[in-house]
Amino acid sequence: MEDSKKLLIVAIIALVVSMLSAWVSYLSVSTLSSKISGFASNTGEANLTVESSAAVNFTTDFIDWGSGQVDVGQTYAQLTTLETNNVTNGNWTLQTAGGLRIENIGNVNVSLNLSVGKTAAQFIGGTNPGYQWNVTAVEANACLNSTGGTGGLQLGTFIDTTTSQTEFCPIFQFVNTADEVRIDLNITVPYNAPPGAKTDTITATVTVV
Amino acid sequence: MDKYHKVVMALLVLAIVFSIISLIVSLGIFSLDLPKSAGTSARVTDSGAAQVKFVVEPTSANSG
Incomplete structure (x- = not known):
């Protein structure tokens, strides 16, 4: 296989892996942001717990x-x-x-x-x-x-x-x-x-x- | 393969390696155990105290 073809194949692989990496990173950030308290979005969810208190x-x-x-x-x-x-x-x-x-x-x-x-x-x-x-x-x-x-x-x-x-x-x-x-x-x-x-x-x- | 192609090839290989590392790190986020809400605790017991007081004055009967 000539050098140009090898280079092309490696470049394609690099592109595919980079795109895959970028997509996974996007998914990861989306998942993480939903787990972190304080994250703001245009749809709100308020959670509160009323603690029992003996007094x-x-x-x-x-x-x-x-x-x-x-x-x-x-x-x-x-x-x-x-x-x-x-x-x-x-x-x-x-x-x-x-x-x-x-x-x-x-x-x-x-x-x-x-x-x-x-x-x-x-x-x-x-x-x-x-x-x-x-x-x-x-x-x-x-x-x-x-x-x-x-x-x-x-x-x-x-x-x-x-x-x-x-x-x-x-x-x-x-x-x-x-x-x-x-x-x-x-x-x-x-x-x-x-x-x-x-x-x-x-x-x-x-x-x- | 001339020198130019070798350099480009090396850079592309490095790009693939770093991309794979990035992929692995990103996947690591899924395994993080982050709390969705703060921990809570409830008070289950309490106590209070009151005082009772009086004074016994000495008399001939109990002063000894």
């Missing part, structure tokens, strides 16, 4: 009965967070009635667990101290059982507090009309409780259900 907030987060003592001749005093008759056999004064208030401020239903930081003996001291709580739904159906009903819940009655997590609401709803519960407290202060400031922390933990 709880104590709208009333401090209960204070001030300073006081058990009435002389009484063996104990009773302190509650109820609106009326919240101090019995003592001269304490409840600063804010209505209990602690917890609101589900997230965008998903959660389970609500409560715990206290101290036992009655650690918190109050003396002989037979009492430390109870009573969870109630401020808004109807804020607190539901695991099947979405209202049966079997420990609501509306004073029971002893615990330092371990106790589930009160398997479903604590997030909808604005049913997302708030209150925790009332009932504290029994024995006449021989050691004098001094008594403080404790109540912790609410929520988990997405």
Whole structure:
């Protein structure tokens, strides 16, 4: 084969390979640009994901009965967070009635667990101290059982507090009309409780259900 | 084949080689694993705390 023909064949091959390469490069760039965020085109596509967020907030987060003592001749005093008759056999004064208030401020239903930081003996001291709580739904159906009903819940009655997590609401709803519960407290202060400031922390933990 | 033809032939061969390399690199884009959207995470737990306080004043009965 003469040299000119060889050259022609090589040139044709070079041209074909170059065209093929250019075509593949064009396809590759097209594919890549569709994968890169921020690529603009005349047809738009907006993607967004709404993340679920478990969030709880104590709208009333401090209960204070001030300073006081058990009435002389009484063996104990009773302190509650109820609106009326919240101090019995003592001269304490409840600063804010209505209990602690917890609101589900997230965008998903959660389970609500409560715990206290101290036992009655650690918190109050003396002989037979009492430390109870009573969870109630401020808004109807804020607190539901695991099947979405209202049966079997420990609501509306004073029971002893615990330092371990106790589930009160398997479903604590997030909808604005049913997302708030209150925790009332009932504290029994024995006449021989050691004098001094008594403080404790109540912790609410929520988990997405 | 004269010298001129040899040079042209060499250049064409180089063009083919570089084109093939370009082709391979371009094909490599297809195997890139690019995310189509940002990763998301959701908060699944939260907690809050409240304080309870009262003061027991000393009396003759409990001051010791």
